[in-house]
Amino acid sequence: MISIRLLALFLLLPASAVWAQQSAPTFTEPALSPDGHTLAFVSGGDIWSVAARGGIAHLLVSGEADASRPLYSPDGKRLAFISDKTGGGDIYILDLASGNLRRVTWADGREALSAWSRDGEWLYFSSARDNIGGMDAVYRVRAAGGTPTPVSFEPYRNEEAGAPSPDGRVVALVGGGWGSRQWWRDGHAHIDDCAIWLLANDGSHRYTRITPIDARALWPMWSATGQAVYYMSDRGGVENIWRAPRAGGDQARITHFTHGRVLWPTIAANGSTIAFQRGFGIWTLDTATGRARPVPIKLRGVAVGSNVSH
Numbered sequence: 001m002i003s004i005r006l007l008a009l010f011l012l013l014p015a016s017a018v019w020a021q022q023s024a025p026t027f028t029e030p031a032l033s034p035d036g037h038t039l040a041f042v043s044g045g046d047i048w049s050v051a052a053r054g055g056i057a058h059l060l061v062s063g064e065a066d067a068s069r070p071l072y073s074p075d076g077k078r079l080a081f082i083s084d085k086t087g088g089g090d091i092y093i094l095d096l097a098s099g100n101l102r103r104v105t106w107a108d109g110r111e112a113l114s115a116w117s118r119d120g121e122w123l124y125f126s127s128a129r130d131n132i133g134g135m136d137a138v139y140r141v142r143a144a145g146g147t148p149t150p151v152s153f154e155p156y157r158n159e160e161a162g163a164p165s166p167d168g169r170v171v172a173l174v175g176g177g178w179g180s181r182q183w184w185r186d187g188h189a190h191i192d193d194c195a196i197w198l199l200a201n202d203g204s205h206r207y208t209r210i211t212p213i214d215a216r217a218l219w220p221m222w223s224a225t226g227q228a229v230y231y232m233s234d235r236g237g238v239e240n241i242w243r244a245p246r247a248g249g250d251q252a253r254i255t256h257f258t259h260g261r262v263l264w265p266t267i268a269a270n271g272s273t274i275a276f277q278r279g280f281g282i283w284t285l286d287t288a289t290g291r292a293r294p295v296p297i298k299l300r301g302v303a304v305g306s307n308v309s310h
Contacts, residue, residue, distance in 0.1 A: 001054035010017065019161055025299055027280065027281050027282045028042050028277045028280075028282075029042040029069055029070065029277065030266060030275035031079075032267065032273055032275050034072060035269075036268035038050070038052060038072075039284075040072065041297075042068055045065070047059075047061075047070050047079070048060060048299065050295070051119070055296070056299075056300045057297050058162070061081065063085065065085030066190070067082065069082045069113045071266065076179075078095055078120075078219075081094070081113065085110060088111075089110035090103060090107065091104040091125060092104060092139070101146070104145055105141060106246040108129075111114070111125045111127050112126040112127065112160060113125045114138075115164060117140075117168060118164070118165075120143060122142060123141050123142075123143055124144065124162040125139055128159035129210065130301070132156055133156065135156060135158045136156070136158050136159060138151040138160060138199075139150040139151060140162070151171055152175075158174065159175045160174050161173055161218065161219055163220050165226045167226055169201055170199060170246075171198070172197070172198055172222065173199060174217065174220065175194060175196075175209075176192075182298045183218065188215070188216065193217070194213065195209050195210075195212065196209070196211040196229060196231050197209050210244045210246070211233070211244050211251060214235060215236075217232070219231055219265050221274065224270050224271025225233065227246050228246065229260055229275060230242070235253075241276070241285060242254060254287070254290050255292050260279060264277050267287075274287060282297060
């Protein structure tokens with residue numbers, strides 16, 4: 001039994017001293033390089049990189065602002081990400097060889113980066129910049145800069161997380177529901193129910209739904225051949241990675257977790273590996289075998305300044 005003196009001493013300790021004994025780094029929003037060999041991820045509002053098999057991670061992007069959602073370009077030479085240093089959250093591109101950093105979007109609100117086009121010419125993102133009632137729409141902007149153009153813009157309908165197919169003919173997106181706005185919700189509510197849709201990328205507004213609207217379905221990712229879409233769903237009550245044929249048909253559950261979360265998945269351009277957040281760490285999934293494993297990571301580096309976020 002703890003003594004009264006020890007209890008009193010513990011209560012008199014500054015909160016920072018107690019927290020220092022309990023705190024540990026968290027790893028989130030992983031992104032795989034095109035060959036699946038390297039991971040970029042977020043920890044403490046900064047972007048780090050590590051070998052996909054795990055090991056010592058090194059700082060890529062650091063500063064007073066929060067950086068998030070890193071995504072490698074298809075050639076692996078650039079890294080797009082979101083930074084809130086200029087407001088709600090704009091898209092930036094880092095040239096990995098030169099260290100040159102360039103801002104791409106300039107809106108007041110937050111841009112939610114979702115994908116590169118396979119040719120590396122376009123960045124796809126979601127934003128409520130023009131829609132009604134705070135609903136998101138899907139946009140794209142040239143990686144070289146310019147004015148963003150809407151890809152999917154339906155008034156009074158939430159559409160987001162656009163990802164163009166490898167051939168560029170269709171865009172997989174999340175339509176309906178508020179699942180991505182409430183990705184943090186551990187549990188299910190009917191307002192989270194949404195589906196993965198395919199939108200013809202020709203301005204015709206032709207939609208095809210490829211998943212049922214019976215659960216949260218988020219973060220569509222294309223297979224290397226473009227014949228299937230991977231995504232996260234809590235169908236059955238637990239979050240797992242699923243696979244849907246492009247042409248429609250039976251859905252296949254790829255992971256078989258019985259508890260916990262599966263968040264922010266991304267796929268390597270060669271389709272070999274999917275990375276995702278589980279708990280407060282990073283996991284990888286071999287798409288051929290269905291085997292998932294945690295990635296052991298240790299940080300080496302110090303952020304420029306303290307930056308506490310909630």
